[in-house]
Amino acid sequence: MSIKSITALIFVVLCIVFVSADIWSYCPGNIDATFTIDELTVTPDPPLIGKGAFVKLAGVLNDEVTTGKSVFKLQYYISGAWRDLPTFTNDVCSLLSCPVQPGPLVFNTTINVPFITPPGQYQGTLQLTDQNSRNISCLTFATTLAYSI
Numbered sequence: 320m321s322i323k324s325i326t327a328l329i330f331v332v333l334c335i336v337f338v339s340a341d342i343w344s345y346c347p348g349n350i351d352a353t354f355t356i357d358e359l360t361v362t363p364d365p366p367l368i369g370k371g372a373f374v375k376l377a378g379v380l381n382d383e384v385t386t387g388k389s390v391f392k393l394q395y396y397i398s399g400a401w402r403d404l405p406t407f408t409n410d411v412c413s414l415l416s417c418p419v420q421p422g423p424l425v426f427n428t429t430i431n432v433p434f435i436t437p438p439g440q441y442q443g444t445l446q447l448t449d450q451n452s453r454n455i456s457c458l459t460f461a462t463t464l465a466y467s468i
Contacts, residue, residue, distance in 0.1 A: 344460075347459075352457070353380060353453060353455050355381075361373065361374050365464075366432050368433075368464055368465060369436075371430065372431075372432060383418055384412075384450065386450045387448050388411060389407075389409050391408075391409070392444050393407075394442050395437070395439060395440070396439055396440035411455070438464055438465050439464065440461070441460075442462075
C-alpha cells in the first residue's frame with residue numbers, strides 16, 4: 320500500500336472516529352481546551368467500509384486560531400494485540416481557513432470510506448494545538464469498522 324493510500328486511510332479513520340459520542344471522549348487531562356464540542360454526528364451511523372458518510376461537527380471556539388497542528392496516533396487490533404500505525408502530524412489550517420475566529424464553529428464534510436480499509440478495531444488519540452502550543456482539544460476514540468451486508 321502506498322504512502323498516499325495509507326494517508327487517505329488514516330484521514331478516513333480520523334473523520335470516522337469523531338462521529339459518535341459512544342466511541343470518542345475527551346482525553347484524560349484535556350485541560351484548558353479552547354474548543355468545546357456540542358455536536359458530532361455521522362450518517363449513516365456507524366459508517367460502512369466502501370460507502371460515503373456525512374460528518375457534522377459543531378462547537379464553540381474560545382480563542383482565535385491562526386495556525387496550529389494536529390497529532391494523530393492510531394492503533395489497529397490484529398493478531399491479538401494493538402499495533403501502532405504511523406503517527407501523523409498535520410497543519411490544522413489544511414482543513415479550515417485560518418485564521419478561525421472565536422465563536423460558534425460548524426464543519427460539515429462527506430467522507431468516502433475506501434473499500435480497501437481493513438475491517439476491525441481501531442483506537443487512538445487526536446491532539447490539536449494552536450499557534451502558541453495551547454490545547455485546542457484532545458480526543459480519544461475506539462471503534463470497529465465493518466463492510467456493509
